[in-house]
Amino acid sequence: MTGPVQGKPPEGKPLAGKVAFVAGASRGIGRTVALALAEAGASVAVAARSEQEGRVPGTIHAVAQRITDAGGRALAVPCDVTAEESVEAAVAGTVKEFGGIDVLIANAGVLWLGPVESTPLKRWQLCLDVNLTGVFLVTRAVIPHLRARGGGSLVAVTTGGVGMTDRGANAYWVSKAAVERLYLGLAVDLRPDNIAVNCLAPSRVVLTEGWAASGAGREIPPEAVEPPEAMAAAAVLLARQDASGITGTVQRSESIRR
Template identity: 40%
Template sequence: MTLQGKTLFITGASRGIGLAIALRAARDGANVAIAAKTAEPHPKLEGTIHTAAAAIEQAGGKALPLVVDVRDEAAVEDAVARTVERFGGIDVLVNNASAISLTDTPSTEMKRYDLMQSINARGTFLCTRAALPHLERAANPHVLTLSPPLDLQAKWFAPHVAYTIAKFGMSLCTLGHAEEFRGRGVAVNSLWPLTTIDTAAVRNKIPQLADASRSPAIMADAAYAIVTRPAREVTGRFFIDEEVLRAEGVTDFSIYAPVSGAKPALDFFIPDEVAASYRRS
């Protein structure tokens, strides 16, 4: 399968991993709805929905830039309706929008807690709910959420309880929706990076890892491999990017390597057995 003529609705697609996924789909000639907040240039963040749209068109796809705050139910429903009006449907939903604050409990203001819950868990649920009627009419419908495997060890919670709850809330949507939609033929999966990825979030929140982070292209290639599989054959899975690509026959990951040449740093939430295998490699 390819994504030629397919329509993807990607939240947070103005930069980073969301944009990388959009550009990979565009190479097939896909339609991409860019659902993100940044319409005007941001002093600290590269890219807007308009620069993303231009890049997607240049890559061979068709783009629909939409100003969307995934916390706003009316805005999400309107963006979904405009996407369907423009492209005729939705084949793939990518829940990429996310907020991060790696702070302990005393340092996490409740407005920051609420922001992460509203964007991460609630936003994923809302976008999935809004897109579902259109996904049900697609030939090979997929929901792909960028969230981690459900590994409930205390070590993942203790340093930043609020953020972990919010990210695992996205994963719980995958767990529940995969089973809820199984009979409807809508695949619901999660994808998470084995290593940190060089994005604005990493550069701003964990700058010490920026030089040891892989290119967002690895997540884009893994996402492409998942959403081009038959939906009824792959659902309820929590994928790791490198494992997806190894299953596709990829053995050389140097094209995604950090520019610094450093060994990529492990990301958060990687299960112990996967982390141990990576350290031995």
């Protein structure tokens, strides 16, 4: 593996020489974040299950191609975050291609906002498997590689719904709340390794393809909608951190940029 990149990155390319692994990067927030990281100079592993177009549009190959067409470096990496072997293979493939990993954006997720009493067990379990166990698996897999680079940044995408206890309960918010607890604790564990660990949530609602497909966003007023680019800009800022900077926090996209 190569060591940390030395010297000042080129102007306008704060992540030059860095390698970012973006889980859930075939569409929505993950795609926009992957594109922004590449524009900031990072080599990007575009990781997700979506290798072919399906009911919801977007593939890892299309995102990787868009990055390379713009002059960046990208690798389309098939990855099922709920499967340990798939995650390990995706991380190993990234390290083989790019020499290491400096940044993780753990974005893969599924949405279920139904009331608890009408939630099928398989939906509850799917939210936990993808939104929580998936974050655990990709995080566990990349930590040794960040440590080998002398530091880096872990970012988990969560939701403002975690704090909306006046709105009731659902599987999605519960799974994301658990991720925040996981990452807040990891920030302490990984500080000696110079690894920043943060969560990032939208300040408002991001109407992604997945959100539209679920039918959950049909009644969102325009003023409550946030463009995915706001999340991307915040993710780039957090990707630049190590333990000497922002760490052990739950950030909101529009707030951190101010």
